Amino acid sequence: MAIIQNLFKKSPFGPIVEHAKKVHECLEMIKPLMEALVYENYELIHELQARVSKLEYEADLIKHQIREDLPRRFFLPVDREELDGFLECQEKMADYAQDFAVILRIRKTKLHPHVQDKFFALVDQMYQVSGNLLTAAVELKNLAEASFGGAEARQVLSLIQGLGEEEWKADKLARSLSIDIYQLEGKIGTFDIIFYEKMLLKIGAIANEAENAGDFLRAMIIK
Amino acid sequence: MDVFILLFTGLIGFYMAWTIGANDVANSMGSAVGSKSLTIKKAIILAGICEFSGAVLVGSSVTETIRKGIVNPDMIAALPHLRDGEAAALLIIGMTAALLCSAFWLHFATWVGMPVSTTHAIVGAVAGFGVVAAGWHSVDWNKMSQIVASWFISPLAGGLVAFVLFKFISTSILGKEKPAEAVQTYAPFIVFLVVFVVTLATIYNGLNHIISGLQWLTGFTSILISVAIGLILAVIAKIWISRHLRGKDTLPIAKQLEEVEKIFVPLVIISSCSVAFAHGANDVANAVGPFAAIAHIIRHGTVEMKVGVPLPILVMGGAGIVVGLATFGYRVMATVGTQITELTPSRGVAADIATAATVLICSRLSLPVSTTHTLVGAIMGIGLARGLGGINRPVTQKIFASWLVTVPAAALLSIIFFVVGRYLFLDNVIDIVLAARR
Numbered sequence: 001m002a003i004i005q006n007l008f009k010k011s012p013f014g015p016i017v018e019h020a021k022k023v024h025e026c027l028e029m030i031k032p033l034m035e036a037l038v039y040e041n042y043e044l045i046h047e048l049q050a051r052v053s054k055l056e057y058e059a060d061l062i063k064h065q066i067r068e069d070l071p072r073r074f075f076l077p078v079d080r081e082e083l084d085g086f087l088e089c090q091e092k093m094a095d096y097a098q099d100f101a102v103i104l105r106i107r108k109t110k111l112h113p114h115v116q117d118k119f120f121a122l123v124d125q126m127y128q129v130s131g132n133l134l135t136a137a138v139e140l141k142n143l144a145e146a147s148f149g150g151a152e153a154r155q156v157l158s159l160i161q162g163l164g165e166e167e168w169k170a171d172k173l174a175r176s177l178s179i180d181i182y183q184l185e186g187k188i189g190t191f192d193i194i195f196y197e198k199m200l201l202k203i204g205a206i207a208n209e210a211e212n213a214g215d216f217l218r219a220m221i222i223k
Numbered sequence: 224m225d226v227f228i229l230l231f232t233g234l235i236g237f238y239m240a241w242t243i244g245a246n247d248v249a250n251s252m253g254s255a256v257g258s259k260s261l262t263i264k265k266a267i268i269l270a271g272i273c274e275f276s277g278a279v280l281v282g283s284s285v286t287e288t289i290r291k292g293i294v295n296p297d298m299i300a301a302l303p304h305l306r307d308g309e310a311a312a313l314l315i316i317g318m319t320a321a322l323l324c325s326a327f328w329l330h331f332a333t334w335v336g337m338p339v340s341t342t343h344a345i346v347g348a349v350a351g352f353g354v355v356a357a358g359w360h361s362v363d364w365n366k367m368s369q370i371v372a373s374w375f376i377s378p379l380a381g382g383l384v385a386f387v388l389f390k391f392i393s394t395s396i397l398g399k400e401k402p403a404e405a406v407q408t409y410a411p412f413i414v415f416l417v418v419f420v421v422t423l424a425t426i427y428n429g430l431n432h433i434i435s436g437l438q439w440l441t442g443f444t445s446i447l448i449s450v451a452i453g454l455i456l457a458v459i460a461k462i463w464i465s466r467h468l469r470g471k472d473t474l475p476i477a478k479q480l481e482e483v484e485k486i487f488v489p490l491v492i493i494s495s496c497s498v499a500f501a502h503g504a505n506d507v508a509n510a511v512g513p514f515a516a517i518a519h520i521i522r523h524g525t526v527e528m529k530v531g532v533p534l535p536i537l538v539m540g541g542a543g544i545v546v547g548l549a550t551f552g553y554r555v556m557a558t559v560g561t562q563i564t565e566l567t568p569s570r571g572v573a574a575d576i577a578t579a580a581t582v583l584i585c586s587r588l589s590l591p592v593s594t595t596h597t598l599v600g601a602i603m604g605i606g607l608a609r610g611l612g613g614i615n616r617p618v619t620q621k622i623f624a625s626w627l628v629t630v631p632a633a634a635l636l637s638i639i640f641f642v643v644g645r646y647l648f649l650d651n652v653i654d655i656v657l658a659a660r661r
Contacts, residue, residue: 011612150398
């Protein structure tokens with residue numbers, strides 16, 4: 001009888017993991033973009049931006065499918081608002097990565113050596129935050145299996161624990177980088193400074209959103 | 224002529240059993256098939272064996288309720304101004320009407336796409352004609368209120384037991400640092416539970432209607448035997464599980480969880496079989512209960528039903544269920560059963576044991592309940608324990624609302640059939656009854 005069949009719909013947790021992985025693929029383009037910028041390889045930047053755009057679109061498709069399969073009246077093992085919040089943070093991360101790529105594309109900016117190291121350090125620190133988040137997020141399927149309790153939940157919660165500190169380090173790096181950028185006032189063009197700031201803000205925003213996503217994930221587990 | 228009635232009603236009864244088997248096998252074996260623990264073919268074979276056993280071994284109590292527990296034959300016989308043999312004739316016509324209208328309603332509901340419970344239909348139908356045939360007092364309202372109460376209580380009980388059972392499974396096995404180690408300790412408990420419940424439900428207070436001379440099989444002895452068999456099988460299970468999982472408790476948690484689910488595969492097969500057994504025990508009555516009443520009256524010519532339900536009638540019902548699930552049930556399973564992938568073995572075990580235990584207890588209490596509703600309740604219980612990816616709540620409301628419609632509709636239909644049947648056939652049937660008395 002169709003009763004029991006209609007009782008269950010697809011669990012959203014598999015697709016959410018897929019979405020998180022796709023978002024991270026977008027983020028992984030940032031380092032190559034920075035390197036292309038250093039070597040002033042603007043064709044490569046163009047190519048990479050097109051790729052990020054496509055990846056972000058694919059992530060959107062996954063997210064739409066999740067939303068479609070999850071009507072409001074569903075009885076979920078996690079809080080619906082927290083799940084929505086988590087998805088939104090992930091989506092913003094992909095969006096910011098796309099924005100970052102566009103910033104590099106719309107103007108042939110040159111990266112001044114004075115700020116190069118700190119920029120790369122900031123990107124690496126951003127990866128610390130987002131990478132830890134990804135490791136936690138892909139555990140969602142196992143969490144569902146263990147019904148969000150026990151050893152598996154404890155493991156994921158401890159992964160999320162460090163996110164706050166890592167994001168704080170990213171913030172500090174961003175501040176220090178900002179100071180360095182403004183020290184270049186007068187030495188380089190104003191528009192260069194504007195674009196450095198844009199880049200910095202985007203990377204900082206990604207780290208921020210990763211931390212927020214971690215918060216939502218924690219709330220989902222604890223319910 | 225009496226052969227004609229027996230054949231006619233017997234065939235309808237067999238047909239009802241056929242429909243019950245076809246429609247409900249997906250509920251019993253769904254968790255095993257959906258989690259890919261069983262192929263459809265093997266599921267059908269196992270279901271057939273278990274449904275038949277349940278019907279024959281434990282089916283008599285509920286059949287008795289349908290036969291004479293809802294409409295009290297003595298009340299009909301006690302009516303004033305009845306001709307000789309009229310009480311018996313009224314009962315025959317009434318039970319035939321109930322059977323016919325249930326079969327008809329089953330088809331109508333399936334055609335319209337409504338979820339339908341054969342239990343609710345038959346109980347409504349029998350009560351319906353009883354009221355019209357012999358007035359309000361011919362229906363045992365005490366029993367009826369017990370039955371209706373059980374329709375509320377069985378899904379709740381199923382939900383509660385499933386919740387507790389799954390919480391147990393998730394805290395003591397799935398939630399541990401080393402699930403592969405924990406399952407070796409705790410899975411045997413689950414085996415014991417399933418075996419104990421099914422065995423006890425079957426042998427409690429003797430299998431008098433099958434094997435005579437088992438006076439020593441008292442309540443207390445039955446409990447001892449059930450415990451013993453449960454322990455033996457639990458120990459066997461422990462040995463098998465330990466051998467299977469040797470050295471696997473050093474894998475990462477995710478892998479260990481996979482291995483644990485694999486261990487639950489044979490468990491969910493057993494638990495699905497227990498649901499099929501319980502279903503056979505409770506639902507065979509819906510098909511052969513009315514027929515048992517008719518057969519008795521035609522054979523003995525009176526409405527006094529002191530003799531228990533004869534074994535051949537239960538066998539007939541069981542056979543009908545088996546034929547049903549083997550023919551049409553196969554197709555239902557193929558379309559429905561394979562799509563229930565969210566019910567992993569660990570969840571399936573909890574849902575099945577809760578359902579089987581509840582339905583079996585109700586069967587021993589002679590209460591006809593809906594196995595489907597109990598199963599839905601159990602699944603909700605697991606959802607509450609955060610065990611499922613998502614439950615479609617409106618569907619559950621639709622399911623539970625459907626029986627608000629079924630009972631009055633079946634009653635109404637049964638009344639119509641009864642009144643028409645009485646108008647057309649009363650005299651003929653009275654003749655047959657009187658002929659049977661000679």
